[in-house]
Amino acid sequence: MKMDPDDAATRRAARPVICYPTVTLPPVPLEAYRTALADAEIAGRVRIAPREAETFRVPAGAFFRVRSVEGPQVGDLNLWAADDLSERFYSGKTRALHGTHVSTGARLWSCFPHLRPMATIVEDDLDWYGIDSDGGSVHDVIGTRCDPYTAHLLSGRQYHACCHSNLTRALAAHLGCAATEAEPHVHDVLNVFMCTGFTRDTGQYFMKASPVRPGDAITFLAEIDLLGALSACPGGDCGSEHSSDAAPCHPLEVEILRPAPGSLAGWAEPSRNGYDRGHGA
Template sequence: MSASVISDFIVPKSSGKAFKVNKGQLLRVIECEGKQVASLMFFNAHNFKEQFMAEFSGGLSYFQPPDLGRIGSHYRLGELYSKVPYENLMLRVTDNKIGDHFLGTHCTKKTMEILHAPGNRSCSDNFAEALREYGLQLEDIYSPSVLNAFANITIDQKGDGSIHVKPPRSEQGDYIEFLAEMDVLVAVSACPDDQSPINDHVCKAIKIQILEEP
């Protein structure tokens, strides 16, 4: 039998939302219209100091032998681990058809200044507002450690190592799905960057579903 949806809501364009997902539940991040990045943070729901670490998770995925079936990369992560000294498995990716997901920073006030759009809303603003409900401030966490779902960002491996940002390949209805291996607090930002190609220059909403297996 397929999993049942127990929560279904929209994160409006250029906004953020924080919510909890219990161990054993599935989290599905869905494209409402397509070509929209969802930046994601994850915390242990019972200890906010234990946070998903993108770089650490990418490194662990690199060292996993392919025959384990969990191989990941900077763009297609299989398992999400918390930072040192915790090093716990937080979530496991269970469905990832698109595979364009970038581990790295999110847009900030400084990003918008560089893009000649001072005052433009950023993912930092979205995260700050979403996490305030849980008593968290950006200065209390390692905010750059995010998974940017649907982000079509590549690094030049043969040249100068430059970063290339392209419009997402994801279309309406595409999604990435996670299995929670612990109770987690999730913060999602429907990226408000309309200055670069990262959202194809048009900001859109993101749909969230929480599901349970029968």
């Protein structure tokens, strides 16, 4: 067995440094957003059946709310710019900027070369949860989504109700194309209501029963015109199995809320990233 070097303790004691300090990001005007949300009117609802997914549209400057309606249920959320599917939610950069789990005031960022806020979390009924004694928290941007490829790798089975396939079918139906054509647009998700973390001994990704209850919701401002897709995960509250036909599953609901005219005075759709894309060439 290889022995630790003499200075192992010193090396491990190196000071952690935050990779991306966010103090220079434009501040989130949460109070203005909340004021506009208070008077917003419901403009539409989409119900997502258990083990299925649906798409929805949200215009820039409107709100959308994901709600638990019948029982504890996790949802996998994809977002695209409504007019350009190549601009999509970038979970990795959102994680680098805001941490492994997101809540009130965090923004969901789009991929390169756009890198701009797509949506801002305005209200979160689970923001009380914080980080528990296992290191778990809610609304993660670390899990990629349950998918048929990993399921086949680990078990050899063919399973089509997983979130990747659900999102693929929903997007294909929206676009009017084959699932194989839609699939490349499906991407790493925001795991809405999912409670996750990493084990402290092995560093493995874990899940535990979601604390969400009927009526709990998370509400976003759409910073740009959005196409969204939400899957009601076949793991239900993800307290037992990741993908399952046996886990109790419940529907989810997406509400689209239209603010009153003038209630977001001063708000403007964010511009795409200003990097000149020269790459030193």
